[in-house]
Amino acid sequence: MMKTKNLSRRHFMATTAATSLILGAGRAMAAEPIKTAGIYTVPVEQQWVSRIHKAALAAQGRGDIDYSFSENVSNTDYARVMREYAEAGNTLIIGEVFGAEQEAREVAAEYPNVAFLMGSSFKEDAALSNFSVFDNYIQDASYLSGIIAGAMTESGNIGMVGGFPIPEVNRLMHAFMAGALEMNPDIKFQVSFIGSWFDPPKAKETAFAMIENGVDVLYAERFGVSDAAQEKGILAIGNVIDTQADYPETIVASAIWHFEPTLDKAIAEVQAGSFSAGDYGAYSFMNEGGTSLAPLGTFDGKVPAAALALVAQREAEIRSGAFSVTINDNEPSSS
Structure with missing residues (x-):
């Protein structure tokens, strides 16, 4: 089930700021938390997802993001949940699309002002500039x-x-x-x-x-x-x-x-208005x-x-x- 928060003036301002940053606006508003959603096909207690969730909670704790998430989302329902979060004003969406690769990329194409950072077995596509991939290269x-x-x-x-x-x-x-x-x-x-x-x-x-x-x-x-x-x-x-x-x-x-180096890099790119298609896999390497x-x-x-x-x-x-x-x-x- 999707976990939501009441829409407050502060959350509205965070959403507006993050959207502007994606569009390349100035850095003056970067201090506002980026409204961020996580979409997971398994419980957040599961090994792999727990590391993404942990990093997101840490980023929220220091004020970089305003984080909500959905767990146990089926592959057949993944695209719908992506759209709901995009429509709700999230400007950074993280998750894992191993079983919904094509559908996820189609949704991302519908929301060019939203940054998507997704676990994937495939690489980024330069034609889909708001969709980046990662994997746990450990x-x-x-x-x-x-x-x-x-x-x-x-x-x-x-x-x-x-x-x-x-x-x-x-x-x-x-x-x-x-x-x-x-x-x-x-x-x-x-x-x-x-x-x-x-x-x-x-x-x-x-x-x-x-x-x-x-x-x-x-x-x-x-x-x-x-x-x-x-x-x-x-x-x-x-x-x-x-x-x-x-x-x-x-x-x-x-x-x-x-997962912290991977997420922190994406947050910095969104804050700078420079998020683009990329492969974040290297941020899982030991030297990173x-x-x-x-x-x-x-x-x-x-x-x-x-x-x-x-x-x-x-x-x-x-x-x-x-x-x-x-x-x-x-x-x-x-x-």
Whole structure:
């Protein structure tokens, strides 16, 4: 359900100011919060969306945006919700259109004075100047978490459970696998996709099957995987968020996504009246502050020193540009 606020004089002025900025008006009115809407196809508690939501709340807290959002929006209803928010005076709309790419771009074309920043598997189109794309290119931290997984497995058998084999999932899995193989070239992988972004029971059952087949470390791309690992007493590597507090004896490390650099760049462009079609993916890279490896926490002192030394070396090289993690968007397969 759409969360709305009463239209006050202040909100009206914010809307007017943000609209003027999109049109290229002067910076004098930029101090007014930009009326911003988030549209999400899953609950805001879901890993990926939670990071967008967190960044938006932070931007609202410092007065940059006036934020409302809708969650659990179906792909078939996405275009309608986009139009409602555009008609309501929002001048920055964020979300994820992986299942509604064409419809979303058609709506954006109808509202050229609204800036759209959308998670997408496709690139920007110069002909649609108000529609920018992003994705969580957190392969840098995924690679580092793979090094740790490669050091922690005893069976040399790692299971990987993902939602869908789309580029933003595939690249993280490949980076994780590459990191694990650098640590231990003999590791084998079991890879499976559950066909859902939010189905913890199915993810858990898939993980159980992998455990029965000999894995002792799981890559938890979806909710539910860590529950299976915890119940069976094996280890897991987290993705996008840090859930070690919930699984203190299970989650060894996690590749964290920080959406703040992506959103902050879009806010600055809207404030300057210079928002245009672009690919914001690079703002998820480690050297932009878009990703990091979560602290080891309860596993401090339990990860082999050789792995930690390699993580430190590779992280320094990634930040300096001396080492680049390969971006492979192809569907991964079991080995």
